[in-house]
Amino acid sequence: MTKKIDLTITHDYLNPFASPATPKLSPELVDYLSDSAWYHSELCLQIRCPQDERERLQQAISNTFEEKSEQLRGDIRSQRLVALILLGLALALALTGTALGIEGTIPVGVVTVTAWMLLWRSGEIFFLDIRSANRQLRKYQRIASASKQFD
Known part of the structure; x- marks a missing residue:
């Protein structure tokens, strides 16, 4: 099912801080498109704008969402690295505690809880945070x- 998003473009649709060579959409228009496109697999933009602005608008849409996609890809790489570091720390902590033969309830409890917290956070990053970021990335690509x- 194709979701149709209606846009009426006036003179203030571009980000005023973007370079004229690489136009980008205004933050309000980006938010509107992102909110409208959230759960739809196919999109169609029905745009009402002056004839001389059409090419620039298409370029602005492409530039804006390609930049957002690239930023999100970088964030995903960073999240993966953090998750792997936390997983390695959890493993190192558990192995160090075992190698040192920590005994007693308090040291064993501290090592165990800390290792589980590190393991839990790395799993949360892999299964929740990165999955959510990938969903957002697919939305940007669809737009x-x-x-x-x-019109």
Whole structure:
């Protein structure tokens, strides 16, 4: 099912801080498109804008969401690295505690709880945070590649 998103473009649709060579959408328009496109697998943008702005608008949509996608890819790489570091720390802590032969209820409890917390957070990053970021990435890609119909 294709979700149609209606856009009426006026003079203030571009980000005023972006370079004229690489136009980008205004933050309000980005939020509107992101909110409208959330759970839909196919998108169609029905755009009402002046004839001379069409090419620039298409370029701005593409530039904006490609930049957001690239930032999100970097965030995903960082999250994976953090998760792997936490997993390694949990393993190192558990192995160190075992090698040192920690005995007694308090040291064993501290090592066990800390290792489980590190393990839990790394699992949370892999199974929740990265999954959510991938969903967001797919949304940005759908918006950038959406078919555009001009009125």
